[in-house]
Amino acid sequence: MTDIKTGINPLFLREEELRQGIELLFFAYRDFTSEPDAILADYGFGRAHHRVIYFVGRNPGMTVSELLDILRITKQSLSRVLGQLVDEGFVTQKPGIRDRRQRLLALTEKGIELERQLTERQRARIARAYREAGAEAVEGFRKVMLGLIDEADRPRFPLRQPPRR
Amino acid sequence: MTDIKTGINPLFLREEELRQGIELLFFAYRDFTSEPDAILADYGFGRAHHRVIYFVGRNPGMTVSELLDILRITKQSLSRVLGQLVDEGFVTQKPGIRDRRQRLLALTEKGIELERQLTERQRARIARAYREAGAEAVEGFRKVMLGLIDEADRPRFPLRQPPRR
DNA sequence: CATATATGTCAATATGACTGACATAAAGAC
DNA sequence: GTCTTTATGTCAGTCATATTGACATATATG
Numbered sequence: 001m002t003d004i005k006t007g008i009n010p011l012f013l014r015e016e017e018l019r020q021g022i023e024l025l026f027f028a029y030r031d032f033t034s035e036p037d038a039i040l041a042d043y044g045f046g047r048a049h050h051r052v053i054y055f056v057g058r059n060p061g062m063t064v065s066e067l068l069d070i071l072r073i074t075k076q077s078l079s080r081v082l083g084q085l086v087d088e089g090f091v092t093q094k095p096g097i098r099d100r101r102q103r104l105l106a107l108t109e110k111g112i113e114l115e116r117q118l119t120e121r122q123r124a125r126i127a128r129a130y131r132e133a134g135a136e137a138v139e140g141f142r143k144v145m146l147g148l149i150d151e152a153d154r155p156r157f158p159l160r161q162p163p164r165r
Numbered sequence: 166m167t168d169i170k171t172g173i174n175p176l177f178l179r180e181e182e183l184r185q186g187i188e189l190l191f192f193a194y195r196d197f198t199s200e201p202d203a204i205l206a207d208y209g210f211g212r213a214h215h216r217v218i219y220f221v222g223r224n225p226g227m228t229v230s231e232l233l234d235i236l237r238i239t240k241q242s243l244s245r246v247l248g249q250l251v252d253e254g255f256v257t258q259k260p261g262i263r264d265r266r267q268r269l270l271a272l273t274e275k276g277i278e279l280e281r282q283l284t285e286r287q288r289a290r291i292a293r294a295y296r297e298a299g300a301e302a303v304e305g306f307r308k309v310m311l312g313l314i315d316e317a318d319r320p321r322f323p324l325r326q327p328p329r330r
Numbered sequence: 331c332a333t334a335t336a337t338g339t340c341a342a343t344a345t346g347a348c349t350g351a352c353a354t355a356a357a358g359a360c
Numbered sequence: 361g362t363c364t365t366t367a368t369g370t371c372a373g374t375c376a377t378a379t380t381g382a383c384a385t386a387t388a389t390g
Contacts (some may be wrong), residue, residue, distance in 0.1 A: 012255075012319055013178070014292075017295075017303075018291050018292055019288075020322065021295070021306075022288070023223075024311065025194060025310070027314045027321070028239060030343065031318065032311065034183045034315075045228035045376095046376050048378090054187070059307055064335085064338095072195060074334095076380085076381095077377065097336090099387075100388090101335070101336045101337065104338070106182065126310065126313065128311030129309050130182075132306040133312050136301075137304070137308040140298065140305020140306050141189075141302075141304040141310070143193070143305075144294050144298045146189065148193040148290060153196065157189075211345055213345075213346060228367080228388095229367075229368060230366090240350065241350095241351080245345090246346080264356075264357070264365045266356045266357070266366070268369095270366085305385090331390100332389100333388100335373105335386100336385100336387080336388095337384100337385085339383085339385105340383085341380105343379075343380085344377100344378080344379070345378075346378100347375080347376075347377095348376095350371105351370100351372090352370085353369080353370080353375100354368085355367085357364100357365080357380090358364085359363080360389085
């Protein structure tokens, strides 16, 4: 049970290592969302609005179904949040061309501006962490994070192809 | 704007890299919490109960203030969740010896069992991701995650504190 | 034409968060 | 020994976000 050389129980180390992983996720996510949350409060919005704005901004022209699939909430839950964003002029809906039942979602100028403002803080936080940790650590971070995601969802990455020049 | 050799805009790459970081956090956290959430539903509990059970289990004898400081919620919010857990016999409270105003928190046997059941899934998920990514990647993951946490909170790691009182 | 799909909506409910005000017991300061 | 602060709890009201279930509408597809 106890390593003769180090006097340390290797199973305990492993347990401790895994619990640190759990805690890193909790604290990183807690702090990662706290800055945008404060900005959203000024607009009377919550985190759910941020998620919608983020993914619509990231994927202009996406359908409601695609958004539901990413967020993993019910359409009734999405409905109110999305409705507010449309009513207040942050998001537009237009019928699909191939399939006119679809409502293709996109950000308005106002929506783009809010998205920029919200994501800026998170981008800055990640940029700082990446810079301080170094390129090699970033590679490791990506590998582990990808491994934490359900296998079925992994092909989603990268979410978007860089435009060709 | 465009690199002559690669034909790729380096600013775009950086933007893309940062957005992937944002998304990795979102998806990893979403999937990381989904399994325990399903178990909690059987008990009529939510994610807030899990957080309390986790941190009390991790830090037996902790005070209510310490827990509030970790969770960053109001005492009124904690009150109901903690009260339920005490009422239903998952958590015990006993007065501090040095300071009898304190209610030192700990898990009962039943609480330990539920904590084990909940955390097991998350531990397994992390163990799998660590194993697949390799030791070096894990080091990088830890560095980046720590960098994402507010500087003031970082001394919290590693979390295990010397037993007080 | 019949069925399936994409989306929306109404209603009821639950969880978990908030602010603000007030209460109590105990500790610490003077 | 009083005075003040701290640790905790509680009451009351509110809000954001999620749920399930049922039903509606428009459009696509076989």
